[in-house]
Amino acid sequence: MRGLSQSALAKAVGYTPSYVSKVEGGQQRPSQEFAEQADRVLSAGGALRRTFAELESHGRPGATVPHQHSAEHQAADAQPASLIVKHDDAELFYDGSTYRATQRRQIYNASPDPITQYLIRISVDRYPGSPERSNKLYRENPLTWEEISLSAKVGSEPIGWRVQHDRDAFKELWLLFENEYGRYPLYPGEAAWIEYSYTVSDDKWGTWFQRAVRLPTERLSVRLNFPADLDPAVWGTETTMTAAAFPFRTAIQQAAEADRRIFSWTTDDPPLHARYRLEWKFRACPNHEEASPAMPTSASEKMRSIGIVQAGDPILTGQARPFDLPAEAEDARRVVAELNSAAERAAGIHTFSKGMGCAAPQIGIDRAAAIVRTPDGETLTLLNPRVIEESAETDEQYEGCWSFFDVRGMVPRPLGITVEHQDIDGQRRITMFEHGVARLVAHEIDHLEGTLYTAHMRPGVDPIPVSQYRGTGRTWSYEGSTTQP
Structure with missing residues (x-):
């Protein structure tokens, strides 16, 4: 963190x-x-x-x-590699003040030995984009077992558990397939449903719910159940082992039931180690912690309201710290997930016909990571990128920046750039970009080097108010082409 x-x-x-x-x-x-x-x-x-x-x-x-733990547990304190999850089904229910997560998994024992326990994790992060703020919250108000009110069962039998880790914002424990009346091991070739649920008040739960695929899984389903009068908006992103993050491949379904709004999403055969993150906003709740206390009026205020750092903050003028890959691969994945989350929020308040990009400093994270989404819907992930070559040919087009979105500036840039960057495993790559995608990529790499687009504008040329800009809703134009490559 x-x-x-x-x-x-x-x-x-x-x-x-x-x-x-x-x-x-x-x-x-x-x-x-x-x-x-x-x-x-x-x-x-x-x-x-x-x-x-x-x-x-x-x-x-x-x-x-x-x-x-002690000697009798040393061999047992690892999830069996041959355990298969036939169906992972999760529901998050919010009553206006408290979240209750219920998770049901049908597990199949493909090993030659009986299984007597199952590892689960409960982790909360109220402010995922601000580790200092989250750490302070949980140091002062740690998550307690009393408030979690955990319950668990295998089949129809209530079961107990043994604590593995107990931290301020993180609990890890083994569900034990036994109770005071007997033991219920899962024998080779057998399948069983396990279910557990817990509660967390909304002052400790951020507006996101993530499912991580830690065992081979055949089906994953998630439901978010919210009060309809909060007017919830929900979106989702997937992050894989390659650190590539992108919107869900299939749409989140929405249904109304009485005074509730239910959002459902399902996927089959999710890849191992993939993470599926659902996020939401309560549009009818202006006093909600994550919402703006007053309806933003300007374009920049709207960006500020969704967590975009605005011009004047020192983080936008400093050199972003590179990742040590692959040692810091997990940190890189978290930052990429936050970038994609920010992109989803931005897409909800503005249409980006030219494509969009976001660099980690713009969401308050001083690391060398950025994403670019092209008009065709492709998401590019850039870790430790640097421009190593530029074309001699240039052109001049208007650009906008989320960190001062009230204006647009005419910026000269090369028509093509060559970028060296890294994969999540540390492998170095060299990629060539042209035209509009080159402009988007160059803009984001500038952010990682502490440079705003105004530094590239010709002397005497100033940004114009967005009200005077006439290019909204259109792609950049290039000779012989009306769309970006």
């Missing part, structure tokens, strides 16, 4: 990168000094110190894997 690489953390706490890597990977037992220093540097609110205390309480000598 802090965005630090292992090297950066090592330097801050006075240890070697190798030591940090081994601690994180479970090959090295951390020292108390390291735990205290890391907790301070990462502003973890005591979470790392508590983890160290838990580890020490087990009294195990030598290098061990953190968070394992």
Whole structure:
């Protein structure tokens, strides 16, 4: 969440990168000094110190894997690789103040051994675009077991659980296929439904619901059940192992039932490690935390209301910090997911006939990541990009920027650029872009280098008010072409 690489953390706490890597990977037992220093540097609110205390309480000598339990559980504390999810069905119900998540999974045991437990995770993030704000919230008001009110069952039998991790905003636990009346193991070749549900108040739950595919899954379905009088708007994005993020491939279905609005979405055979994120806004609730307290009037105010950093913020004039890939692949995926979420919000308030782009600094994240969506609907993900070659031919077209969207500026740019960038696995790529896509890509790379388009405008030429701009709703024009490539 802090965005630090292992090297950066090592330097801050006075240890070697190798030591940090081994601690994180479970090959090295951390020292108390390291735990205290890391907790301070990462502003973890005591979470790392508590983890160290838990580890020490087990009294195990030598290098061990953190968070394992006593000897009888060591072999069991891993989800069976041969477990298959036939159907993962989730519903989120909101009553105006509290969310209740209910998750049902039909699991099939393809292993030669009986399965007696199942790992689940409960994670909340009220402000996903602002880690500092979220951390402060949960340090001061941690998620408690009492408020979660967790219940679980396998088939029709209520079951218990054993806690694996207990953090301020994150709970991980094993559902145990047993209760006071007996044990209900899932034998080889058998299938069973497990169900669990929990509640979280809306002051700790952000306006998003994510499903992660951690086991081979044949069918995934999600429903969001909201009060109709809140006038909810829902959209979704998918993020894969390649860090590519894009809108759901199939539409979210909407239905009205009495005073409720129900949004449903289903996919078959989702790829392993894919993440499906649904987000929403309550348009009829101006006092909602994530909504603007007053109806925005100008184009820039509308962008500010959906979380776009506006001109004047120092983050827009600094060099964005590159990712250390593949070591920081998970951080890169999170940032890309936030960028696509911002793009979905922007698409809800403006039509982008020329395509659109968003760079991480524009949503308050100082990392070298950007996305571009072309007029054809293709989404380009750019990690650590830099322009390595420009064409001699240039042209001049109007551009707009979400960070000062009340004006449009005439900007000269090369007709073609060559960009070096990285895949999520660290592989370096070189891609050539032309015409309108080149302009979009160049604009976003500028943001990562702390440059706004006004720096490229000819001397004496100023941006014009958007009210005077006549290019809205049309693509950029090029000789012999009326559309972008």
